[in-house]
Structures are given as C-alpha cells and as structure tokens.
Amino acid sequence: MSQLQTQSIEPTIVPRDRHVISRSRISDHALKVLYRLKTAGYGAYLVGGGVRDLSLNRDPKDFDVATDATPEQVKALFRNCRLIGRRFRLAHVHFGPEIIEVATFRALTPSDGEQNNDRVMEDGMILRDNVYGDIEEDALRRDFTVNALYYNIADFSIVDYAGGMADLEARQLRLIGEPEVRYREDPVRMLRAVRFAAKLDFVIDPATADPIPRMADLLADIPPARLFDEVLKLFMGGQGAQTIDALRHYGLFRYLFPATDSALDDDPSGARLAFVKQALANTDARINDGRPVTPAFLFAALLWPAIMAQLPGEQLAPGIDPELLEQAVTEALERQLRRVAIPKRFSLPMREIWSLQPRLDTRSQSKARRLFGHPRFRAAYDFLLLRAEAGLADPALAQWWTEFQASSDDAPPPAPPRRRRRNRSR
Structure with a gap:
C-alpha cells in the first residue's frame, strides 16, 4: 500500500442480482450527479459510507461520488458546483440543503517521500494530496476495506478491490495496507477505527487494532480545530457510551x-x-x-x-x-x-x-x-x-x-x- 503498485489487482465485481443496493434508496440528487457524469463520458461511482451503509440495509447520512473527472471538469458540468479544500481538492454540488461531494480518483501515496505542489508529506503524514489516479489506486488508498466499495452507475454493480464485501459479511473493520504506515499518514484514522466499530457494531481486526496504543501519541500533532470535528463525530453519532470505553481502552482519550x-x-x-x-x-x-x-x-x-x-x-x-x-x-x-x-x-x-x-x-x-x-x-x-x-x-x-x-x-x-x-x- 505504501508503494505504487507495479501489478494491477483484479477487482471483485458484484452484479446487481447479488447485492441489495437499489437506486430507490439513493438520493435523487446523487443519482442526478452520477448520471450527468456518465452521460458526459466520465466514470461515475457512489463510494464510501453510502455503499457500505446501503449494503448493511442502513440509511446513509450522505452520498459521496468518485469519478475520473477532475474538479474543474466537474465544475464545468454543474452550475451549482463549488470547489473547496487545499489539502484535498473536492467538488461540492449544491442542491438546496443537500450537498453531493464529488472526489476525483486519487493516486497511491509512494513511500519515497515524493513532494510537489500537489502532494506534500512530512514524517510520513499526508499534508496535501491532489495527485490524481485511477479507480484501483483510489480504492487502495482509502482507509478501511468496507469504505472502499464502488457502486457503478453504468451497470449497477459493486466494484471491490480490497475485500470489503467479505469484511461486511464478517462484520469486521480492517485497514487497507500496512496499519502503522496508514496511521502515520493520518493519525485520525485511529479515531475513525473506534468510531466506525462503535457505529457499525463491528470488531476491529487485530492487525488494525494492535498498533493503536503505541501510536496514539501521534494525535498530539493534529490541529485542535480538526480534533473538535472528530470529537463531535465520536460522541454525537448515537454510540457515545460505547465509544468512550474504546477510546480509553486504546489510550486515545488522553x-x-x-x-x-x-x-x-x-x-x-x-x-x-x-x-x-x-x-x-x-x-x-x-x-x-x-x-x-x-x-x-x-x-x-x-x-x-x-x-x-x-x-x-x-x-x-x-x-x-x-x-x-x-x-x-x-x-x-x-x-x-x-x-x-x-x-x-x-x-x-x-x-x-x-x-x-x-x-x-x-x-x-x-x-x-x-x-x-x-x-x-x-x-x-x-x-x-x-x-x-x-x-x-x-x-x-x-x-x-x-x-x-x-x-x-x-x-x-x-x-x-x-x-x-x-x-x-x-
């Protein structure tokens, strides 16, 4: 995971008749974004928590889209689009109070400390990453396998590069790649592991959980404003009582x-x-x-x-x-x-x-x-x-x-x- 892949990974394709996701449960605005991208000749996928939650028969909180179109190309398709972010450049398509977030496929992060205007790393931590890649690279650079599932609007299949469907079945939360490298890239992933495990009632894979106590001190380098947002997600998701036990167990609460x-x-x-x-x-x-x-x-x-x-x-x-x-x-x-x-x-x-x-x-x-x-x-x-x-x-x-x-x-x-x-x- 920490190095660019030299061999392509063959994804698992789950056809429409073998999964439970239906367009009737996807936001009309998300469908509009997906279909317009597809009509314009771009790849268009529902990705992340939306696919995960729909696969678990849960109602997603929001719907995110991944595409091979650049943020500027997305903006050209939607007059109601705003480009945001410096660390990660994103397109937000506004439909009244609902915002559909559209992200361009990101490339894998190399381990040789590559730095340019679009990607900046320091001590293994990603400070900025706007280097674009393909869907395979985008999947393998995501944090957890269950968040690396792509619903393809072209044929209504689910594309799985990381074994996320099997982990959903096993109710297991597992990091993609080497856990220590992934936590060093972004220490907030340790908090996300605890939050998703509590939210989904999943077990954290031992290889994913073991490094957390000895790497918890990396949170000291995270800006206080970002940690405020993470604390709200941890304790205002409806599972706060279980969450604090896990945070203290892994040495994160301190x-x-x-x-x-x-x-x-x-x-x-x-x-x-x-x-x-x-x-x-x-x-x-x-x-x-x-x-x-x-x-x-x-x-x-x-x-x-x-x-x-x-x-x-x-x-x-x-x-x-x-x-x-x-x-x-x-x-x-x-x-x-x-x-x-x-x-x-x-x-x-x-x-x-x-x-x-x-x-x-x-x-x-x-x-x-x-x-x-x-x-x-x-x-x-x-x-x-x-x-x-x-x-x-x-x-x-x-x-x-x-x-x-x-x-x-x-x-x-x-x-x-x-x-x-x-x-x-x-």
Whole structure:
C-alpha cells in the first residue's frame, strides 16, 4: 500500500442480482450527479459510507461520488458546483440543503517521500494530496476495506478491490495496507477505527487494532480545530457510551481530553466516570430518538471531572467561593483548548451551566424562582440530575428541584426588576 503498485489487482465485481443496493434508496440528487457524469463520458461511482451503509440495509447520512473527472471538469458540468479544500481538492454540488461531494480518483501515496505542489508529506503524514489516479489506486488508498466499495452507475454493480464485501459479511473493520504506515499518514484514522466499530457494531481486526496504543501519541500533532470535528463525530453519532470505553481502552482519550482522563484515573469510586457515561448515554438516547442535542452540554459533561479535580477537596462543596469555581473552570478550559478547540458559541454556555451548579444548591422558593428564569436553567438542572445519579450531588436536592418545577409549570418566571428613573435637573 505504501508503494505504487507495479501489478494491477483484479477487482471483485458484484452484479446487481447479488447485492441489495437499489437506486430507490439513493438520493435523487446523487443519482442526478452520477448520471450527468456518465452521460458526459466520465466514470461515475457512489463510494464510501453510502455503499457500505446501503449494503448493511442502513440509511446513509450522505452520498459521496468518485469519478475520473477532475474538479474543474466537474465544475464545468454543474452550475451549482463549488470547489473547496487545499489539502484535498473536492467538488461540492449544491442542491438546496443537500450537498453531493464529488472526489476525483486519487493516486497511491509512494513511500519515497515524493513532494510537489500537489502532494506534500512530512514524517510520513499526508499534508496535501491532489495527485490524481485511477479507480484501483483510489480504492487502495482509502482507509478501511468496507469504505472502499464502488457502486457503478453504468451497470449497477459493486466494484471491490480490497475485500470489503467479505469484511461486511464478517462484520469486521480492517485497514487497507500496512496499519502503522496508514496511521502515520493520518493519525485520525485511529479515531475513525473506534468510531466506525462503535457505529457499525463491528470488531476491529487485530492487525488494525494492535498498533493503536503505541501510536496514539501521534494525535498530539493534529490541529485542535480538526480534533473538535472528530470529537463531535465520536460522541454525537448515537454510540457515545460505547465509544468512550474504546477510546480509553486504546489510550486515545488522553490525547483528546487529557485533564479529564487523569481525573477519571484518580477517582477510585468511579463516580466521575459514571457521570460522564450517563451523560453520553442520555445524549445517545436523544440522538437515536431524533431529538436535538447541543455540543455545549456534551463538552460540559466531558470536562466536569477535570474541573472537580481542581476544586478544594475535589468536590463542589456547598457555599463554594464562586472565584474558586471560576479559577478551576478557566484552568480546565485552557488546558483543554490546547488539544481540542471549542468555539465560543459552545464554551460560553458551558461556563453558564457550570456556574449555575452551586446556585442550584438551595431550597429557597424565592431564589429558585429567580433561577427558574435563567436561559440556561433547564440545561443546568439536567446537569444537576446527572450529578445526583452518579453520586456527585445530593439526590434529595435534585428531587426538590424536580418537584419545584412540577408545582411551578404554570407560573411565569419572575419579571426583571424595574429600573428607577433618575430625576435630571435642567
């Protein structure tokens, strides 16, 4: 895999009557892109997760297309096309809210450190790759065998160069090529292995899994903004509770949430881990029920053990000095942002959820009424329930707030205090 192939590989062709993919389950817009490319004389294939999920009788989240047309040639065919990306040049064909991503076949990555304006590598890591090849090379440079399946719109067959159909049948996740080389090319592939295994309920092939713990430190070289996107994919796909176990098992979690990982290791009672896993389980339930979730609440839960570890006595004591809590929050966030970027649109609500926790430690009706009108009250209350479930807060306090809300459902929140007008002398 790490060197250009000198001999062609004969692909397995699965004809239409031997697979389950039907055009009726493919997006109309994806079909439009495929057929227009085909009519213009180009190869046109549905590829990647769309083929994988359809083969497993799942509904794909999106549909990607691979072709031998260059991005500029794709753009010439579609007025609604935009070219994006420097690291990987792609064509995005826009149909209202749906975007069909069209990628030109990429060439294999050589091991001799070849570098030019279109391909840049450093210490084995791909920094830019816009060298185009054929479908065989494109298939063999993809990450996992089950993501290297091509649905050919010309005859409705599946083209398989890497044994992906057999791995789908075996429910196995296997890297294409030498795992250590592939992880060095892009360390995020280690996170993708964990994510796909959890999403598909697959077993990671031993040869694919074995190098991960000793290569996990390569994640330290990944930009924090990219890791933010990967964290959202890991924990907002509906399998977050299983995912965190796998991340910790392979030693990956410490490179995403270092302070949290230390706080979980230093907690003999296991209450902090129970809190995080319950938060993830609740998030999973909401996602799988089609209800909205916010990354702010998710990140607030993932970082809470790191904040607790900074507090006196490593707990949120009643009547705690707000400055101590603010200092712990600031230290935890600063350390976290060096690994995973968190946009302010999420970090600011997170701070509000945390700052409301000591204020919820009250059974005063008047104070409760004032808090009831806070825009982050509901999220902070849900956070308190999770803390109580995990043994990190008084269950009786959580019950008091539940009963208070039940008795106050019809009561409007308190009006804001009126500002006094000051008499002005002429």
